[in-house]
Amino acid sequence: MISAAENETLTRVGPGTPCGELMRRYWHPITGSSHLRSKKVVAIRLLGEDLVLYRDLRGQIGLVDHLCAHRRVDLSTGYPVENGLRCPYHGWTYNAQGRCIAQPGEPANSRLKDRVKLKSYPAQELGGLVFAYLGPEPAPLLPRWDYLVDDHLIRQAGFVVAPYNWLQGIENSYDATHAEWLHGHFFKYALDEQGDPADPRYQINVEPMMRHHEEFEYERVPYGLLRRVVLEGDQKDADTYNIGHAKMFPNITTINAGGTCISTYQVPIDDTHTLYLGHRAYRFPHWVSVPEQEEVPWFEIPTRDANGDWIRNDIVAQDIMVMTAQGPIMDRSQELLATTDIGVVKYRRLLKEQIELVRGDKDPINTYRDPAANQRLVLPHSRDFYDRGVSGKSSSYRRGSATGALGMQNSPINDLIEDLFEQAARGRPEFAK
Ligand code: FES
Ligand SMILES: [Fe+2]
CATH class of the missing domain: 3.90.380 (Naphthalene 1,2-dioxygenase Alpha Subunit; Chain A, domain 1)
Structure with missing residues (x-):
């Protein structure tokens, strides 16, 4: 038996919680590589955070926050392009670092996109699984069991x-x-x-x-x-x-x-x-x-x-x-x-x-x-x-x-x-x- 307070400490995993911070020091599997290959864009929820996993047309994978910085559309509705994930609504495009790399509706000389960056996390594949790391940088290595x-x-x-x-x-x-x-x-x-x-x-x-x-x-x-x-x-x-x-x-x-x-x-x-x-x-x-x-x-x-x-x-x-x-x-x-x-x-x-x-x-x-x-x-x-x-x-x-x-x-x-x-x-x- 443990106290109710201790139970809270050991079970809660959101950002900033003691156990959540511990769990963020590890890589966690989030889906199968074959699932991402067929779906291309997958909604992920891990440690209380909503994210979107995608594979771009070059085969690189990215894991970014789920909401578009523009009008907050869920990016799991988006689609992959050459080097990122494109929002279906107005085409804003994000790379694996969460940087906005395209805002097709803005004037050519606009600097707005340079100020836009979504939260992003490292993701890697091994043994048929896709793993994510949500903790502080530098990330430890993905263990090679x-x-x-x-x-x-x-x-x-x-x-x-x-x-x-x-x-x-x-x-x-x-x-x-x-x-x-x-x-x-x-x-x-x-x-x-x-x-x-x-x-x-x-x-x-x-x-x-x-x-x-x-x-x-x-x-x-x-x-x-x-x-x-x-x-x-x-x-x-x-x-x-x-x-x-x-x-x-x-x-x-x-x-x-x-x-x-x-x-x-x-x-x-x-x-x-x-x-x-x-x-x-x-x-x-x-x-x-x-x-x-x-x-x-x-x-x-x-x-x-x-x-x-x-x-x-x-x-x-x-x-x-x-x-x-x-x-x-x-x-x-x-x-x-x-x-x-x-x-x-x-x-x-x-x-x-x-x-x-x-x-x-x-x-x-x-x-x-x-x-x-x-x-x-x-x-x-x-x-x-x-x-x-x-x-x-x-x-x-x-x-x-x-x-x-x-x-x-x-x-x-x-x-x-x-x-x-x-x-x-x-x-x-x-x-x-
Ligand atoms: S809401 Fe995503 S581009 Fe407009
Ligand atoms: Fe069992």
Whole structure:
């Protein structure tokens, strides 16, 4: 439990708020590159600020304030030109630095445009995502995590815009035991109630996910916290404990196992909305012929069925359900923390500490300024997590395991991913015997 005042400090992210200033020291993903390629101009809301992202005709991206300086038209209605974004109303044009570079209706000798500059922020693309930085200059480097930069991976990203405060999202990731209950027992309940074994979601074997968390720890590491878990029936030599899973401060968590890195970003849109972004990078053994990927898919993850009820037999929808069911901003002065909440407590401690660092105008953890140290940031990678035949442990791969029940109904490359996992399983030595 924390006080109501402390809850305000840890949850509010607008400009000038303590947590908002901390979050502004990091790059955040705001959309998918493929989405921007098809739309060209996209409305963005990040940390309570309304912005417009666009790609000009030379391929450069820009991120500027959303209102035209002239008559305050929302520039998400605009269109890209050679070197900027043009307002549809009277053609004023802005470049990526927010400078007004054209006012076609003004006299040729007018100097008015030289005085016009919109707020603008740096934006960069990596691993199929577009990232933005809203903090003080000079900006730190965009972290080059291995799953974003490595060759021969297949990537995709799904998203949900959800009505919960970002801290509820991230605290869910520091809550190890919810997995056995929400994604184990509750999941089994939902599947049994649905009772249709022909549903591809039955390919997810929920039994291993119901395994009890015998022990779990969150260890401080340079980029944040490392989660170590001993599941029922395992010892500390199991990968889940021995190698663990990385949680990168402030708002990225990974499950990196069996060749698949699932990284989840909880991006604060504003105080009461969060962009849940699930990025997946699939790495296959050398005997699999992985096609060159031209575009990283970007798609919405469904969380409700046709009746508007929660989808209960999908892991991402389950998470979105409980994070939303805590209300727009959970009142932490009324909660009752228990022994299983050790990760939540550790994360809050780290968050408070980093807010203080930024108040003292110091760089918080997990920020990078030396290009040599940011070539490729390597994360811990286990062989296995919940074995669904996906890992290298066995060749018992069941089609559907890699893509079922993981919020990927709208992914355009599910068949490709399943084909590659099947190839991987068929080529395993024990299968060849
Ligand atoms: S309102 Fe944008 S150019 Fe006039
Ligand atoms: Fe979860």
